[in-house]
Amino acid sequence: MEIFLLLFFILVLAIFLGLELISKIPSTLHTPLMSGANAISGITLVGALSLDTGSNIQMVLAFCAITFASINVFGGYLVTNRMLRMFRKK
Amino acid sequence: MIDLDFQIIQQLGYIFSAMLFIYGLKMLSKEDTAARGNLVSSTGMFLAVLVTIVEIINPLLVISAIVLGGLIGSIFALKVKMTSIPEMVALFNGFGGLSSFFLAWSEFNNLTTTSLMMLITYTTVIIGGVTFSGSVIAFLKLSEMFKGGNNFLNKASRWFLIFSLIFIAIAGLQIVASSLGIISFNFEIIQQVFIAILIISILTGLAFVVPIGGGDMPVVISLLNSLSGIAAASAGILLTNTALIVAGCLVGASGLVLTLIMAKSMNRTLYNIFFVGYESSGTSSAEIDGEIKPISAEDAYLVVESARSALIVPGYGMAVAQAQHVVKELGDLLEENGCEVSFGIHPVAGRMPGHMNVLLAEANVPYDNLLEPKDINPKMDTVDIAIVIGANDVVNPSATEEPSSPIYGMPILEVHRAKTVMVLKRSMASGFAGVQNPLFFKENARMLFGDAKESISKLVAEFKD
Numbered sequence: 001m002e003i004f005l006l007l008f009f010i011l012v013l014a015i016f017l018g019l020e021l022i023s024k025i026p027s028t029l030h031t032p033l034m035s036g037a038n039a040i041s042g043i044t045l046v047g048a049l050s051l052d053t054g055s056n057i058q059m060v061l062a063f064c065a066i067t068f069a070s071i072n073v074f075g076g077y078l079v080t081n082r083m084l085r086m087f088r089k090k
Numbered sequence: 091m092i093d094l095d096f097q098i099i100q101q102l103g104y105i106f107s108a109m110l111f112i113y114g115l116k117m118l119s120k121e122d123t124a125a126r127g128n129l130v131s132s133t134g135m136f137l138a139v140l141v142t143i144v145e146i147i148n149p150l151l152v153i154s155a156i157v158l159g160g161l162i163g164s165i166f167a168l169k170v171k172m173t174s175i176p177e178m179v180a181l182f183n184g185f186g187g188l189s190s191f192f193l194a195w196s197e198f199n200n201l202t203t204t205s206l207m208m209l210i211t212y213t214t215v216i217i218g219g220v221t222f223s224g225s226v227i228a229f230l231k232l233s234e235m236f237k238g239g240n241n242f243l244n245k246a247s248r249w250f251l252i253f254s255l256i257f258i259a260i261a262g263l264q265i266v267a268s269s270l271g272i273i274s275f276n277f278e279i280i281q282q283v284f285i286a287i288l289i290i291s292i293l294t295g296l297a298f299v300v301p302i303g304g305g306d307m308p309v310v311i312s313l314l315n316s317l318s319g320i321a322a323a324s325a326g327i328l329l330t331n332t333a334l335i336v337a338g339c340l341v342g343a344s345g346l347v348l349t350l351i352m353a354k355s356m357n358r359t360l361y362n363i364f365f366v367g368y369e370s371s372g373t374s375s376a377e378i379d380g381e382i383k384p385i386s387a388e389d390a391y392l393v394v395e396s397a398r399s400a401l402i403v404p405g406y407g408m409a410v411a412q413a414q415h416v417v418k419e420l421g422d423l424l425e426e427n428g429c430e431v432s433f434g435i436h437p438v439a440g441r442m443p444g445h446m447n448v449l450l451a452e453a454n455v456p457y458d459n460l461l462e463p464k465d466i467n468p469k470m471d472t473v474d475i476a477i478v479i480g481a482n483d484v485v486n487p488s489a490t491e492e493p494s495s496p497i498y499g500m501p502i503l504e505v506h507r508a509k510t511v512m513v514l515k516r517s518m519a520s521g522f523a524g525v526q527n528p529l530f531f532k533e534n535a536r537m538l539f540g541d542a543k544e545s546i547s548k549l550v551a552e553f554k555d
Contacts, residue, residue: 004206007327007335014323014336018343021112025119027437028457030348030444034315035179036118036128037344039135040111041186041318043337044193046138047329049152050145051196058196059148063155065192068185070159071166075182077132078167079175083448084125086172090456 032083039076045069096144103141104333110134111337115344121457138333172452173409176442180228180311186318187221190214190325191291197328198284205269208280209262210328212287216258218321219291220298225314227299232307232441238300247297248365254294261287298364305483306363307441309352313364316345348443355437357489357500380531385512387548390538393510394549397474399430401466403503404446405439407480407516411542417479418453420546423553433460434476434503436484467504476505478513478529480542486527497525511535514542 025033048065052058111134117127146152170178194214201207230236238244261283268275302310319341326334353360385393394400402421408414421431433455439446447460470476478485487506488495505511506529513530515537529535538545 001206003330004327007330007332010332011323011327011335011339014339015343017112018115018340019347021115021340022119022344022347025347026121027351027435027444027462028121028447028451028460029119029124030351030437031175031179031442031448032124032128032444033115033118033344034312034348034443035175035182036131037115037315037319037341038179038182038186039128040115040131040337041183041315041322041341042189043135043138043334044186044189044322044325045135045156046142047322047325047331047334048189048193049139049142050147050329051193052200053148053151055199058199059151061192061196062148063151065189065196066152066155067159067162068192069189070156071163072159072182072186072189073135073163074160075163075167075178077128077135078164079170079178080128081125082167083172083175083451084128086448086451086454087121087124087457088451088454089121090458 028087032080032087035076035083036080039073039080042069042072042076045073100141100144101332103137104331104336107134107138107141107333108336110137111340115340134337138337171412172414172449173412174233175448176307176311176440176445177229177232179442180225180232180307180314183311183314183318184222184225184229187218187225187314187321189218190318190321191218191222191288193325194218194328195288202277205265207328208265210324212258212261212265212284214321214324214328215284215287216291216294217317217324219288220295221314221317221321223292223295224299224310224317225295227296228307228310228314231299231304238303244301247300250297251294254290254297257290258287302364304441306356308438308443308445309349309356309360309363311442312345312348312352313360314345316342316349319343319345352438352443355501357497380528380533382518382530383536385536385538387538387545387552390512390536390545391549391552393512393536394424394475394477395427395553397424397429397510399472399474400424401432401434401470401473401476401505401508403434403436403439403476403478403481403485403505404450405436405479405481405484406441406445407514407542409440409445409449409480411480411544413479413543413546414449414453416543416546416550418450418455419550420477420553421455423550427553429474431459432466434463434466434505435460436463436481436503439481439484463501463503470504470507473505473508475510475512476508478505478511479546480514480516482515482527483525485529486525487529487532488525488527491528495525505529506532506534509534512538514538514540514545516541
């Protein structure tokens with residue numbers, strides 16, 4: 001039970017940190033921020049790597065979880081990079 | 091002993107990757123450092139994956155799934171047209187949610203009794219499932235494969251939302267009650283309820299997004315972005331994995347910030363956007379005086395040619411017509427002609443936050459030439475000509491002039507105060523808000539009908555003659 005409270009504590013702190021971090025973003029960067037954040041949400045990959053693959057169904061579920069998370073990670077970072085390289089100053 | 095040591099290295103790795111994510115996001119929110127910020131954040135991801143490698147149980151499965159996903163993602167990312175970025179981001183949000191959904195589903199099979207774990211599993215499945223199916227609908231709406239708007243479907247969707255909330259509440263209570271010993275713990279029943287939850291979470295996402303109009307998509311995408319992060323964080327609690335919790339929360343928070351910015355830019359509450367919609371939030375009955383004054387490309391050229399200062403206001407119409415490159419060309423020609431050119435960008439112009447900025451960046455327009463309403467509105471009286479390209483609601487003067495209008499109070503680009511306004515439009519159809527736009531009937535307004543790209547190409551050709 002204590003471990004959950006600790007995890008919940010981390011969760012709350014991370015949310016507040018995120019709100020502070022992003023609050024002053026110029027609108028030019030809204031789209032890259034979103035796709036960059038999207039790539040970060042592919043962090044589920046890390047969780048999916050260590051999933052049990054004992055039964056057939058668990059094998060399928062783990063495979064799907066890893067595949068979709070990888071799409072997010074690779075696609076998200078690459079497209080964000082592609083966009084940001086286009087931004088330039090006068 | 092070796093195992094323990096590696097666990098410590100792994101935890102330290104997660105802490106360091108969390109730092110990289112945080113620092114990367116911070117850099118991503120400034121123009122000069124944004125590209126490097128993305129790199130820093132991807133390094134964090136690489137590190138987090140690297141220190142997890144020892145936990146892999148089935149390397150063949152893992153590698154093939156990563157290669158497959160990586161390939162699909164990379165192809166998407168490198169091939170997608172800049173005008174289709176909103177669709178792609180919507181779809182990717184969904185994939186993030188789906189991954190958490192599968193993850194929690196798989197973990198459910200390992201659960202035996204702990205009720206708190208089960209509640210967290212439910213939460214992850216529900217948020218992940220809603221994110222996935224909601225994103226698919228958003229994707230279909232953005233790519234105009236599904237229009238929605240069917241009244242029966244909208245009503246049914248809202249009723250279903252209520253039903254699913256009740257079902258989820260009962261399922262949650264069942265877990266709590268059985269863990270307190272009030273009812274006996276029957277794993278078979280819980281398994282059946284779980285399958286129902288899987289299905290209901292997917293249907294809830296559909297029911298949530300189906301009734302929301304296309305014009306509200308910037309808010310919807312932002313919210314789904316936030317949810318995909320929260321799903322990952324919830325999965326992190328389930329797996330007691332701090333990397334998932336921190337990264338997921340950062341995404342959840344950034345999506346939430348964008349959601350609120352978008353809602354504020356439309357002067358609407360989230361409740362109004364998600365559960366009421368424009369149609370039923372009041373109708374405007376005011377008569378519009380004045381008449382439409384169409385203008386030919388030749389005459390438009392004369393007006394534009396004599397202007398000393400111009401403001402270009404792009405909207406979704408520019409994206410649809412893929413006109414960003416000719417728009418940039420027109421801007422350059424105007425500048426050569428001694429005219430001062432800037433771009434007025436409304437936060438919700440287009441279909442996702444910052445959509446116009448990306449398109450103009452693709453066409454090589456420097457970002458310091460893009461002005462937000464609060465910067466350009468005070469100077470609007472000195473603008474000789476405002477050229478509105480496929481934007482409608484974001485330049486609707488009803489927002490400042492007519493208290494009975496549903497969009498009253500929304501911050502707009504006040505182009506009607508410029509000396510002349512030229513509006514490029516395909517037809518007289520109203521915008522997504524379904525509100526008539528008095529701008530088109532104003533004394534100083536001229537309408538240039540036709541496809542935005544063709545109209546501007548004509549103007550550009552006139553300049554070159």
